[in-house]
Amino acid sequence: MVATLQVYLFLAFYLAIFALSVWALVDLLRRPAAAFPSAGKRTKNFWGAILGVGTAVAFMAIPPPLGLGFLSFLGLLAAVGAIVYLVDVRPAVAPYSRRRGPRGPSSPGGW
Incomplete structure (x- = not known):
């Protein structure tokens, strides 16, 4: 019983x-390269x-x-x-990778 629980916790x-x-x-993969x-x-x-090898190892x-x-x-x-x-x-990268579309808050129309 304990061994089975350990296996499930490990999994x-x-x-x-x-x-x-x-x-x-x-x-x-969703972030632009220039943002880094x-x-x-x-x-x-x-x-x-780093993350590709890490995901494969995981x-x-x-x-x-x-x-x-x-x-x-x-x-x-x-x-x-x-x-x-x-x-x-x-x-750190998030502010440099936000999309600013034509309907964003900084658009001239203010939609």
Whole structure:
């Protein structure tokens, strides 16, 4: 009983790391490349490599029914890369990547 609970907790933990990594990678892909140097952060390619490798490692760390089940100790490094991006880089890049359409608050028509 306890062993089964541990397996499910382990599975939930690594699924959460994988979901966090995917979220960070998708957010990165939606940001323009020029926003990163403007915010004083590393380039989009740098973060793409970190998050891409991290997402692949996070998938490989998921236990066998759903993933491959190896490199589980590196799953924590994938979580660190995703957390650093989401907590530090994403808020810094966000103001430089907002879309300003013709109906925005700064439009001359004031729609």
